Amino acid sequence: MDTSQILVTLGGLGLVVFVVWYFFFGKRTSTAAALTESGVQEIAITVKGGYSPDSIEVVKDKPVRLKFYRDETSSCSEELVFGEFSLRRELPAFETTVIDILPTKTGTFEFTCGMNMLRGKLIVR
Numbered sequence: 001m002d003t004s005q006i007l008v009t010l011g012g013l014g015l016v017v018f019v020v021w022y023f024f025f026g027k028r029t030s031t032a033a034a035l036t037e038s039g040v041q042e043i044a045i046t047v048k049g050g051y052s053p054d055s056i057e058v059v060k061d062k063p064v065r066l067k068f069y070r071d072e073t074s075s076c077s078e079e080l081v082f083g084e085f086s087l088r089r090e091l092p093a094f095e096t097t098v099i100d101i102l103p104t105k106t107g108t109f110e111f112t113c114g115m116n117m118l119r120g121k122l123i124v125r
């Protein structure tokens with residue numbers, strides 16, 4: 001192989017590595033809840049001008065504990081609405097509000113603030 005062939009080969013390899021990386025890691029923006037010893041899928045969410053993380057992955061038929069810490073006093077985020085689970089909950093400022101749910105079907109379910117402005121989603125697999 002001469003230099004140009006080596007360069008083309010390396011370029012091709014680089015592209016393959018990038019594509020693989022992109023599909024396996026680059027698009028993965030949701031955060032999986034951690035499974036605790038007691039079998040509960042737990043995740044801490046910070047509420048500050050939005051939900052962080054705002055895309056949470058859990059598995060079906062295992063209890064989920066969402067721990068919302070509201071790190072602001074902005075009235076926008078004072079209420080949390082989770083239609084799929086018929087939930088409407090006050091989130092006191094600078095406190096953690098624990099919400100326990102049991103996802104029994106797969107899909108993507110949105111939770112929002114009381115005004116439907118801040119959005120997050122729970123992805124059940």
Ligand SMILES: [Cu+2]
Nearest residue numbers: 076113115117
């Ligand atoms: Cu709002």
